[in-house]
Amino acid sequence: MRRRDFIYLTGIGTGALMMPSLTGFGKEIDPLQALESVDVKIKKELADVALNAAKSNGASYADVRIGRYLNQFVVTRENKVLNVANTESYGIGIRVIANGCWGFAATNDVTKEGMAKTALRAVAVAKANAKIGSAPVQLAPQKGYGEVSWKTPLEKNAFEVPIKEKVDLLLNANGVAMAGGANFVNSTMFAVNEQKYFASTDGSYIDQDIHRLYPSFNVTKIDPTAGGFETRRSLSSPVGMGYEYMDPLASEKVLGITTRYKKRYDILEDIKYATQQAGDKLKAKSVEPGKYDLVLDPSHLWLTIHESVGHPTELDRVLGYEANYAGTSFLTLDKWKTGKFNFGSKNVNVVGDKTQVGSLGAVGYDDEGVKCKKWDIIKDGILVNYQAIRDQAHIIGLTESQGCCYAQSWQDVQFQRMPNVSLQPGKTPLSVDDMIKNVEKGVYIIGDGSFSIDQQRYNFQFGGQLFYEIKEGKIAGMLNDVAYQANTQEFWNSCTQVCDERDYRLGGAFNDGKGQPSQSSAVSHGSSTALFKGVNVINTKRKIG
Known part of the structure; x- marks a missing residue:
């Protein structure tokens, strides 16, 4: 956790x-x-x-x-x-x-x-x-x-x-986990x-x-012999929806390694898989460090997008107005002004969007009374825009706000907050299975985990929930103790494929913090499964003694 x-x-x-x-x-x-x-x-x-x-x-x-x-x-x-x-x-x-x-x-x-x-x-x-x-x-x-x-x-x-x-x-879900051998849930x-x-x-x-x-x-299983334990958190996404999200009869899911939830969520099925997978993690082999191709599921990739794309394109961070809480940004105005700064590969198209139905950031109007919209931030790998509000727009030559001003409550002053920032699906038909078939040595990562990123939003390390080894185009078994390291520009330039819109899903954060005094906001990040070539993978297993 x-x-x-x-x-x-x-x-x-x-x-x-x-x-x-x-x-x-x-x-x-x-x-x-x-x-x-x-x-x-x-x-x-x-x-x-x-x-x-x-x-x-x-x-x-x-x-x-x-x-x-x-x-x-x-x-x-x-x-x-x-x-x-x-x-x-x-x-x-x-x-x-x-x-x-x-x-x-x-x-x-x-x-x-x-x-x-x-x-x-x-x-x-x-x-x-x-x-x-x-x-x-x-x-x-x-x-x-x-x-x-x-x-x-x-x-x-x-x-x-x-x-x-x-x-x-919730108690029924807990019961499913306990019946499956969970020690805590x-x-x-x-x-x-x-x-x-x-x-x-x-x-x-x-x-x-x-x-x-x-x-x-959160499900935990203990290995009493070895004295270790493993957990698996839910793969649910916080959503801008009502209780219909919990309707399992309306779930869109694909059964395989895990259950992929798109518009609805089946908590009983997810916790059943989670309990089994927590046990599998206890027996999974530890990863060998080295260079791997990474197949990143949207349930994982949303957090990498949030930290390495969402935060560094907030204009107040770029300008240095927001520094004490999580740093500033390497995406300075001089890079944007060239119109040629290579943020990522041509497969990387990122939009800001406050209108996407079902997302956490979806509203009709922001807290400055600006009608919300969708706009390009990264286009064909090039930095083309930021996230700006009414008193920032003139700084980057905009004639209107992008509608991303928000306050966490009536007693807090509104300021620039992240809209939904999402990686757009690939335009060529491509499924996850087809993507994996072309990977010789890789790791398939599902779910978000611990992470670390520097104050410029440039050098980072990300973990996950579930890791599967890919050998010669096939899933070869579960791995453990996996994290990958890169810098933002290097990582997004290694993106060679993005699955099409059929695989597009939202992840998100209910409690994204920013500002002094700090405020919290809810924001979603969408993507389809994406392939990143030759990323450095490390082993995170703690060595005792």
């Missing part, structure tokens, strides 16, 4: 101690309260009070976010329920520009008086900042959309599903509903209802 997952899951299991740092958790509520909503007319009246107060006190621009953040999680271990909680956080965040500088203030006093007072505080902050500011804020133009709304496409609202049904599902179900209202002096009044779901488990 990765350190961050251990901390995350342990925190959930002991009372959700980590939860407030993730997505604006607040007070405990009755589950039925989560099904209530706030009248959009009331939100508009409140927003107008704040906008008018800001303008009348010297703001040249103002936006208001009224946010109601609902979270539900169920945590189990073996045959026990460790925790069930429903929380709500409700309040407003007001951002303004006055005298050319930003100001921000927030409150949970969601009344007209509270809105007006908070708007005045935001203006006061902006005017104070202006006394020490340098260049004034330059916002990319943004038309107002009037009164519009957007909702995550849902078949089944997770908050409407009885908690007993979720508990029963825990499972969780985490649901999020962000009810967000945005209004600005540009003339937008945007009401959004955003849903996300994350089922997961």
